[in-house]
Amino acid sequence: MSRAGTGAAALVAAGLVLSTPPARAAGQRLDLAAGLTTTYDTNLLQYSDSQLELFESGRRPDRFSLETLDDLVAAPDLALTWQLDSGRGRRHVLRARGSAALHDKNGTADYRSLSLSWREFFRGRRRISLGLYAVPHYYLRQLLAEDVVPLYPGLSRERRAEFALDIASASFRQRAWRELELELGYRLERRRYNREFRERDSFTHEGELLAGIARQRGSLEARLLYRASVARAADGDEAPGVNDDPDLGYRGPGGGLGGRIDLAALGPLRAGADLDLDLESRRFGSTRPFDTYHFGRRDLLLAVETGLRIQLHRASARAFWHYESNDAHLGTRAPLSGDAGSYRQHQVGLALDVSASVWRSPAAPDHGTEE
Numbered sequence: 001m002s003r004a005g006t007g008a009a010a011l012v013a014a015g016l017v018l019s020t021p022p023a024r025a026a027g028q029r030l031d032l033a034a035g036l037t038t039t040y041d042t043n044l045l046q047y048s049d050s051q052l053e054l055f056e057s058g059r060r061p062d063r064f065s066l067e068t069l070d071d072l073v074a075a076p077d078l079a080l081t082w083q084l085d086s087g088r089g090r091r092h093v094l095r096a097r098g099s100a101a102l103h104d105k106n107g108t109a110d111y112r113s114l115s116l117s118w119r120e121f122f123r124g125r126r127r128i129s130l131g132l133y134a135v136p137h138y139y140l141r142q143l144l145a146e147d148v149v150p151l152y153p154g155l156s157r158e159r160r161a162e163f164a165l166d167i168a169s170a171s172f173r174q175r176a177w178r179e180l181e182l183e184l185g186y187r188l189e190r191r192r193y194n195r196e197f198r199e200r201d202s203f204t205h206e207g208e209l210l211a212g213i214a215r216q217r218g219s220l221e222a223r224l225l226y227r228a229s230v231a232r233a234a235d236g237d238e239a240p241g242v243n244d245d246p247d248l249g250y251r252g253p254g255g256g257l258g259g260r261i262d263l264a265a266l267g268p269l270r271a272g273a274d275l276d277l278d279l280e281s282r283r284f285g286s287t288r289p290f291d292t293y294h295f296g297r298r299d300l301l302l303a304v305e306t307g308l309r310i311q312l313h314r315a316s317a318r319a320f321w322h323y324e325s326n327d328a329h330l331g332t333r334a335p336l337s338g339d340a341g342s343y344r345q346h347q348v349g350l351a352l353d354v355s356a357s358v359w360r361s362p363a364a365p366d367h368g369t370e371e
Contacts, residue, residue: 027364028084031357037075039349044071044106045141046326046343050336062156063142063338065108072104085364089123109139125175129185133167143338145196146244147237158338163191163200171208183210199245201232218261218272225254227280246294247286254280254301270311278303293337298329315354322347 044066047055055064077099084092100112117131145159171185189204205228212221233247256278264271280301286294307320328341 027361028082029357029360029364031081031083031355033079033081033353033355035077035079035351035353037077037349037351039073039075039347040070041073041345041347042070043343043345044069044073044103044109046324046340046345047141048328048341048343051338051341054336062158065139065142065160067105071106071109074102074104076100076102080358089121089125091119091121093117093119093121095119111135111138125173125181127171127173129169129171129173131167131169133165133169135165137162138165141338141340143197147235148196159196161193161197161200163193163197166190166192173210176211179213179215181212181214183212184208185210197235199232199235200248202229202248204229218259220260221258223256223258223278225280227252227254227282233286243288244290246291247288248284248294249286250282250284250299252281252283252299254278268313272309272311274305274307274309276303276305292331293339293341296331300327300329301325314356316352318351318353320347320349320351322349 043052047069051063052069054060055066055069077097079095079097081093081095083094086092095117097115097117098113099115101110103109113133113135115131115133117129119130120128122128140161140163142158143161145157148157148159150157167187167189169185169187171183173181173183176182185208187206187208189202189206191200191202191204193200206225208223208225210221210223212219228251229249231247231249233249234243234245256276258274258276260272260274262270262272278301282299282301284294284297284299286297289295301324303322303324305320305322307318309316309318322345324343324345324347326341326343330341
C-alpha cells in the first residue's frame with residue numbers, strides 16, 4: 001500500500017475509534033453528494049506571453065503537448081459523508097471524496113484526485129479538522145530534461161514533466177468573541193516528479209491564520225499565510241562537489257479576503273453572491289548563479305474569484321469567474337524557458353451540486369452535513 005493509502009486508512013481508523021457514539025447519541029446519517037463543474041480556461045497550463053507566442057508560431061512543437069492553449073474542462077465529483085450527532089454541540093463528520101478533471105481537446109492534462117477529511121465539532125463552536133488529498137499523476141508541461149542524451153544528434157530533449165501530489169492538513173477553529181472565530185491551520189504538500197525531473201521533488205509547508213465573522217445573511221473572512229517550499233535540487237548524478245541542477249525552493253507570505261452574502265430568498269429558493277481575493281509573494285532561494293531562471297527570482301501572485309449561487313433545498317447552481325496572474329521578476333540573463341513564469345489566466349464556469357440522505361437513524365437531525 002502507498003504512503004498516501006496508509007495515511008488514509010489511519011485517518012479512517014482514527015475517525016471511527018474516536019467517533020464512537022455515546023449511549024445517549026442523538027443520531028447519525030449517511031449523505032451522498034454529486035457535482036459537476038464545467039469550466040472554460042483561456043490558458044490551460046499557465047504559459048507566459050513569450051511561450052504563448054512560441055506555441056502560436058509552431059516553431060518548436062517539441063516544447064508543447066497541447067492541441068490548443070484554451071480548453072473546456074468537465075470536473076465531476078462524488079462524496080460520501082457520515083455524520084454522528086451526539087447532542088449539545090458534539091458532532092463527528094467523516095467524508096470521502098473522489099473527483100476528476102476531464103479536458104475536451106487536451107486529454108493529456110486529465111487527472112484524478114481522492115480526498116478524505118475528518119472533523120470534530122465541540123461545544124462553543126470549536127472544531128478540529130484533519131485532511132488528506134492525493135493526485136497520482138498531474139501533468140505540468142513539457143520541460144527540458146538536461147540529463148537526457150538523444151539517440152541521434154538534433155533530436156529534442158524536451159520531455160513530459162508530471163508529478164504526484166500528496167497533501168496533509170490540520171486545523172483548529174475556536175470562537176474568540178461573539179461572532180468572531182479564529183482558525184489556525186497547517187498543511188504539508190509533497191510533490192514527486194517523474195524520473196527525468198527528480199531535482200524538482202519538494203516538500204512545501206504552509207501555516208495559516210484565519211479570522212471570520214458569520215451572520216445569518218453572510219460571512220466575511222480574512223486569511224494570513226506563510227509558505228516555505230524546500231526542493232530536492234539534485235537528481236543524484238552530480239560529480240563530487242558539483243551540482244548543475246536548478247533549485248525551485250521558495251518562501252514568502254500571503255493573504256486574502258473572502259465574503260459571502262445572501263441576496264434574496266423566495267420560500268426555499270435562495271440566491272447569493274461571493275467574492276475572494278488572494279495575494280502571495282514568493283522569493284526563490286537558489287544560490288546557484290547558473291540557475292538563471294530561479295537565482296534572485298521574485299514572484300507576486302494574484303487571484304480573484306466571484307460567483308453567483310442559486311440554492312433550492314439541497315441542490316445548487318453557481319456561475320463563477322476566476323482570474324489569476326503571476327508577475328515573475330527574473331534576472332536579466334534568464335533565457336526563454338519552458339518553466340512557469342509570468343502568466344495571465346481567465347476561467348468562467350458553472351458548478352452544479354446536489355446531495356441527498358442515503359440513510360439516517362430515527363434520531364438524526366434534519367439539517368445537512370456541515371462543511
